[in-house]
Amino acid sequence: MLSRIVTATDFSVDAGNAVRRSALLARLHRIDLELLHVISRSSLDAVREWVREPADFADRLVDDVRSSLQEAAASTGMPASARVELGDVLSEIASNCAQGRILAVGARGLNPLRDAIIGTTAERLVGRCECPILVVRKPPQGDYRNVLAAVDLLEGSENVLATAAAIAPGASMAAVHAYDVPFEGTLQRAGVAPREIDQHRSAAFEKALRAVRSLGTTVGVEPGHFLPVVERSSPARLILEHEHALDADLLVIGKRSRSTVEALLLGSTTRHVLADAGCDVLVVPLASEPALVREPAACAGAAAESRRTRGPLSLPRVCRRGRLERGRVAYETPAIPHHRDCAAALRAQAGCR
Secondary structure (H helix, E strand, O other): OOOOOEEEEOOOHHHHHHHHHHHHHHHOOEEEEEEEEEEEEHHHHHHHOOOOOOOOOOHHHHHHHHHHHHHHOOOOOOEEEEEEEOHHHHHHHHHHOOOOOEEEEOOOOHHHHHHHHHOHHHHHHHHOOOEEEEEEEOOOOOOOEEEEEOOEEEOOHHHHHEEEEEEEEOOOOEEEEEEEOOOOHHHHHHHOOHHHHHHHHHHHHHHHHHHHHHHHHHHHHOHHHEEEEEEEEOHHHHHHHOOOOOOOOEEEEEEEEOOOOHHHHHHHHHHHHHHHHHOOEEEEEEOOOOEOOOOOOOOOHHHHHHHHOOOOOOOOOOOOOOOOOOOOOOOOOOOOOOOOOOHHHHHHHOOOO
16 A cells, blocks of 8 residues: 655755655645655765864754755645755665655756766666656656556566556556567578468467466456557667557556666666656566566556546555456467567457557
């Protein structure tokens, strides 16, 4: 059960957008909103060392920050608390990533050069937080209307889609999945007939498409507002292409823990999406070592209940074991279609108009 949105702000333009978006979500779901600003203790100590007169100069800075934060809270037009903390910025923000919360941050801070060299605060928080992180890029223009969820069909994928449906009740939903063909080159070199390989690809495409559709059914997304997208491409590229093509205003993606070496060598789909997406991005933490899912976890009803009551928002927990809820869905080793299906054809197959 989601009870609070914590919005970390550094008073930048993007942080201001995050505050306004958080206020909309808090009002929509009738939950608490808290604004947080963290002052680096080491920086404050340096100010005390450099500026000796007046003696209370550093304390005045803290008071000014506290007043600015209270003004920002008052500007939301709803009850919102304001809190200033001293310490390491990332550690203090990450400590607020408790169960039942969403952390909201702006995509860029006040120091673009620092962001370019060592990454934005949002990018660095993704690997440290255990709650969903909403990275806000654009000024809010109302509730989210077009949501794109990226799913990998591994264990926990239903949590990504369920979170997307819960955070934006009533929005049109698309679920995108990118495949790679395992051992395709080996099959070709082994002399398998091209026609047989094509048949295998087509059958695998239909199976994957059914699996993505079943995810929508499992989490309670209305069929008329759900578009499954299954194509052969690199995940980050496919996600960003359809974010633009579908005019998404929210992109929801899962984040799985990886070793530092693996992340450096192979990169991270989540990191690429955070860096290049043009809309807001909600990052959902998932199990670190997923198994292939054969039966979806029990997440049905969360989105429907949120739509009916517009009360406290329920977010799914990370599922480590699947459980049958509505029918049986088999997610096997991914296989890919030979062709790229366009969004119009997929809309027709999904029954969307």
